[in-house]
Amino acid sequence: AQSVTQLGSHVSVSEGALVLLRCNYSSSVPPYLFWYVQYPNQGLQLLLKYTSAATLVKGINGFEAEFKKSETSFHLTKPSAHMSDAAEYFCAVRNTGKLIFGQGTTLQVKP
Amino acid sequence: DAGVIQSPRHEVTEMGQEVTLRCKPISGHNSLFWYRQTMMRGLELLIYFNNNVPIDDSGMPEDRFSAKMPNASFSTLKIQPSEPRDSAVYFCASRQEGSNYGYTFGSGTRLTVV
Numbered sequence: 001a002q003s004v005t006q007l008g009s010h011v012s013v014s015e016g017a018l019v020l021l022r023c024n025y026s027s028s029v030p031p032y033l034f035w036y037v038q039y040p041n042q043g044l045q046l047l048l049k050y051t052s053a054a055t056l057v058k059g060i061n062g063f064e065a066e067f068k069k070s071e072t073s074f075h076l077t078k079p080s081a082h083m084s085d086a087a088e089y090f091c092a093v094r095n096t097g098k099l100i101f102g103q104g105t106t107l108q109v110k111p
Numbered sequence: 112d113a114g115v116i117q118s119p120r121h122e123v124t125e126m127g128q129e130v131t132l133r134c135k136p137i138s139g140h141n142s143l144f145w146y147r148q149t150m151m152r153g154l155e156l157l158i159y160f161n162n163n164v165p166i167d168d169s170g171m172p173e174d175r176f177s178a179k180m181p182n183a184s185f186s187t188l189k190i191q192p193s194e195p196r197d198s199a200v201y202f203c204a205s206r207q208e209g210s211n212y213g214y215t216f217g218s219g220t221r222l223t224v225v
Contacts, residue, residue: 034214043115043202044216090154098144098167099204099214101154 002027002095004074006102014110019063019078021105023091026072032094033074035065038104039087047089050074061085081109115217117203123223129191132220135184136205144214145178145188146202154202160186161208193224 007022025031032051036044048059055067065076076089086109091102116135124130136143145157158168163180171178175194180186190197204216 036216041221043218044204046213046215049213096167097142097161097208098156098159100156103153 002029002031002093003100004033004091004093004102006089006091006105008105009103010106010108012108012110013081015083016080019076019081019085019107021076021089021091021107023065023074023076023102024072025074025091025093027093033065033067034092034094034099035059035063035074035076036090036092036101037061037087038090044090047076081107083109083111085109115203115205115215117201117217117220119220120218121221121223123225124193126194126224127192128224129189130193130197130222130224132188132201132203132222134186134188134203134217136186136203137215138184140205140207140215141183142206142208143180143186144204144206145186146204146216148200148202148219149198157188157201190222193222195224198222198224 003026005024034049035047037047038044047063048057050057050067058064063078088104088106090104092099118133141162143160148154157170158178159166160180178188200219200221202219204214206214
């Protein structure tokens with residue numbers, strides 16, 4: 001069965017610093033991978049998705065993620081954190097038509 | 112497009128009462144998903160419909176939960192009788208099978224059972 005594991009339930013960075021949120025996947029077939037963001041008391045918004053095209057995927061709000069098959073990873077990065085990036089981030093894998101989510105990582109951005 | 116529309120946004124009910132959550136998917140989307148989010152268990156898929164037919168209901172917790180999709184533009188998730196442990200945020204999502212694989216989520220229904 002396909003699954004994703006997010007390393008670190010809580011990440012804290014300073015404003016302007018690099019954001020790195022880690023996601024590793026387990027899949028016996030080429031996976032379709034997603035990153036979603038959830039702001040407080042809101043639904044999930046798609047940041048970006050990997051569907052076996054380019055391995056470096058650019059998303060909204062300056063985020064990007066790189067698919068690395070050798071490391072079974074799909075880490076999310078942003079060069080410079082903004083206060084508005086504070087939210088919960090979910091990695092997900094598509095498995096037989098449905099999305100399976102990781103446990104989420106809360107990003108805190110300090111001024 | 113108005114996106115995926117869920118109602119109500121908030122629901123507070125007493126234990127033992129029936130609760131019905133509603134979802135209107137994006138027009139043209141033929142797959143619909145119900146998820147539950149809790150602190151302890153994260154985001155769990157409850158049930159998934161394709162072309163109004165339930166495909167996978169393995170995540171439905173127990174017989175107290177039921178979901179229907181009578182047509183392409185409406186789905187309900189019903190809990191009867193409700194229990195305090197059902198308190199959670201329930202999300203509905205939809206997508207167009209075979210498209211760019213994007214899943215669009217609604218804003219959720221926050222259910223509190225007291």
